[in-house]
Amino acid sequence: MTAQIQSLMTDLGHRARAAARMLALAPGADKNKALRAAAQAIRIDAGVIIAANAQDMAAGAAKGLSNALLDRLMLDPARIKAMAKGLEEIAALPDPVGRRLAEWTRPNGLAIARVAVPLGVVGIIYESRPNVTADAAGLCLKSGNAAILRGGSESFHSSRAIMTALVGGITAAGLPADAVQMVPTTDRAAVGAMLRLSEFIDVIVPRGGKSLVARVVEESRIPLFQHLEGICHTYVDGAADLDMAKAVVLNAKMRRTGICGATETLLVDRACAATHLAPLVAMLIESGCEVRGDAATRAADRRAVTASEADWNTEYLDAIIAVKVVDGVLAAVEHVNTHGSGHTDAIITADAGAAEAFLQGCDSAIVLWNASTQFADGGEFGMGAEIGISTGKMHARGPVGVEQLCTFKYRVTGAGQVRPG
């Protein structure tokens, strides 16, 4: 790592910390004004942003990026409008800062309150989607945090143009320009330097594919809000209604196959395999899903192919599902805890006891009873936009929205109390 990058990143960190101290004290109205002004600036700058994006698209095409990546990178007027609207939706959320999370009075009269305060400085490391620039900046601003953004090199010009609009809105509202900063280089060494800025950055949110997240997990000296992958399960219990199971499983696997809450493995209770397995497998195959099954699954439908051991540990993010017959809910829990990624897992059953065993037993951020794993989403939870989903057990678990971007402090009010003894 060059000394130059090191010093560049330290400077960003210093500025972010100073801005964070101001943002922590900013009234909700000022933050909302900044978010609305930023939305307006993005609409006004739409032409400039699309021109910058065209530069990135041309470079991406020349570099041979896949069509899927180019689609993620692409900005058009509709996507720019959606980005601006997203900022206005964040402005409309309640202010997460200053909430009294708990309060109580001690026998000696000390009044103790646990009050929500911003984390401080949030670092976001992401890949090609330039809209993350606006979404992440907006969530950080709303929660009173300064943000340091490091986007993918492919979206550098797009993100820079979006940043200019954001900062214009923020300063127009009287908040510090350094509230949102972008790492001004595509040098990969800057990521390494960022991951060691523990003095200046309170949490890092990596958003992107498994290799990006794995690198961040390996190198970071800063706490993370992250999930490496979503190996989500749906377990169809012996007491499951077949029609409900079919509807939920189809949605959980096929609604969108590329999101982290998509089901990757279907577990079927041996107690209902005779009646439920064949219709579930047939439905999946007929909807265009490849089924990789154990022996019982292949016996139920000869179109299923053989699942290898690796399949139980694989996040396909595609129209592929692993299917296995298990001996009841405890075996399902065991499978989930052994092969899952602690993200989101569901049971379909009419038996409350089986549901309880599953919901308690699975060590996952989100456990569902009779609903689709694709509900794993901050918006679907009613939390507003999310900056990501965390499978960590510290602090934020599950969807990470503006409340999760806060920590708290204890405010203690006395009348001169001293501690005896």
Added chain:
Amino acid sequence: MTAQIQSLMTDLGHRARAAARMLALAPGADKNKALRAAAQAIRIDAGVIIAANAQDMAAGAAKGLSNALLDRLMLDPARIKAMAKGLEEIAALPDPVGRRLAEWTRPNGLAIARVAVPLGVVGIIYESRPNVTADAAGLCLKSGNAAILRGGSESFHSSRAIMTALVGGITAAGLPADAVQMVPTTDRAAVGAMLRLSEFIDVIVPRGGKSLVARVVEESRIPLFQHLEGICHTYVDGAADLDMAKAVVLNAKMRRTGICGATETLLVDRACAATHLAPLVAMLIESGCEVRGDAATRAADRRAVTASEADWNTEYLDAIIAVKVVDGVLAAVEHVNTHGSGHTDAIITADAGAAEAFLQGCDSAIVLWNASTQFADGGEFGMGAEIGISTGKMHARGPVGVEQLCTFKYRVTGAGQVRPG
């Protein structure tokens, strides 16, 4: 690190994870039964524990440990009784597991609950006090976590004897023997191996001096609940009542000088320096405290010695205080945020506006208005025993009691809902 230590630690990790899965499902009554049985076993084994402690004391004396360290190491019947009573007090706390932290229903009928669950496996790395063995194990057990304990080599025999009693109580209550494990070697390489067991340990709590904590912070790949030091401030505002200020400052500095919540720096508002500074300094000096002051402080009392720059950043843990005159509450906040350690800071004032500026502005886990910094303690907060105090912003901040040893999961209950779109 030898392969043997690596494999030993991995084995401990596997056992702890398996025990944690069982503990997470254990009813509160079983955990309380285990805690009471462990307390009883400690009382019964008192003779054996004292004999083991004598071995450690002899080795410690031969090694030339200081009297202070030998005192920490020493166990007598009164300390053993206190240890047993501590476990019974933990048993009497409400069960932190299963609390519904929040619940709401979505427009589509999905019922979402955020429910407290154990973290999983907690690692505790501590120094010479053998009573930490029982305290930490008790807090982990109550919160449904498996514990891996690594005590100081000086207290190895004492801790092992306490462990035997603890495990006897735990198994008598039908809970797994691996609920509490001790690293069975004093090899320092075991600590390094432990800090990399991120697959098996969810959080590490280092308890001890600054050099121990600094090593853990540097090496750990696992989230920590820790504070490196407590550089706590008391700020006497221009609107402070002098009598209250004297009582609170004397307690904050001198009640116990060796605890992390002891005040290390006194800040006095220039607005009241003419009336308040000399009496405060005289009181401190006359109570046996060395005062290291800025020019204004030395002018107020010539017994004060000169403070160097380093004094503003020093945790004395002794009868020494740094004293400085500042220009009002904002300068006090600036000093605290620059030189403090984010632990605990207090303002003495009759002015609610100044108090608000201080409480909001200081980026510390605990901020107090008109009360002593020595209240920074889980017991004083009414949280029951604490495993430590955290200055981190993730998850637990301030005192870490049984509630903070829990994380949560989202339990979602539906009636077959699928996600549209």
